[in-house]
Amino acid sequence: MGKRYYCDYCDKSFADTANSRKNHLKGVHHQRMRKLHYDSFRDPSVILAEERGKKPCKMFQSTxxxxxxxxxxxxHMLEQNFKDLEAQVHKGKETGKQKKAAGDNDPTLEQWLEERAKKPKTEVKKKVRDSGIELPQYTLAPCLMNIPNLPPSLRPPPKDAYKYLTLEEWG
Ligand SMILES: [Zn+2]
Ligand SMILES: [Zn+2]
Structure with missing residues (x-):
């Protein structure tokens, strides 16, 4: 089986030849799907104003x-498309107003940091000492006992060395 070309916009796949790909990308259906996709990221009021500013395409309107x-x-917008778009713009304004009235805005980083600062420190940081973690006891390995001036990396850590470590809460 040869390679298939998959078009995300149209959710369709076909044999991948230069010709079929070119034809697909030029096709009305593909172009409409592509425009729909990108328009969904744009402000409907902007699209509406843009389309209203154009003269209707006679070719598209009749055929x-x-x-x-x-x-x-x-x-290429038809009367029904304009109506749908207007309804969308209207709805967007309404929900925008409601949100503002209820003070229901998306949380900001500042708010999150503020909330976090309010949390008692003990919740964020815990000392090993109170955490109930069993600390290992280190002793010098017998084969090292007779060597004078061991480098610190070979000596066991001092007693209590880990007691005052601070555990950070992750996430
Ligand atoms: Zn396509
Ligand atoms: Zn046209």
Whole structure:
């Protein structure tokens, strides 16, 4: 089996040849799906103003097809599309207002830091001493006992060395 080309916008796959790919990318369906995808990230009021500013495409209005596709300088929006878009803009404004009225804005980093600062320190940091962790007891290895001036890395850690370590809470 040859390679398949998968188009994310259209959720469709086909044999990957230069020709079929070119035809697909030029197709009306693909261009509409692609525009839909990118428009979903844009402010509907911006799209509305943009489309309202264009003259309707006569070709598209009468045949439902236009050679220029997305790069057409006339609008391919139909009356129903305008209505849907207007409803969307209206709805967006309403929820925006409600959110502001309820003070229900998305949490900010500042708020998170403030909350975190309020937490008692003991919750964030715990000393090993009170944590109930069993600390290992180190003794010098017998084979090292007769060697004078051992480097510190070979000596056992001093007693209580780990008692005052601070455990950080992760996350
Ligand atoms: Zn496609
Ligand atoms: Zn057109």
């Amino acid at each position: 439902g097809y236009c050679d220029f596709g997305n790069s057409c300088r006339f609008s």
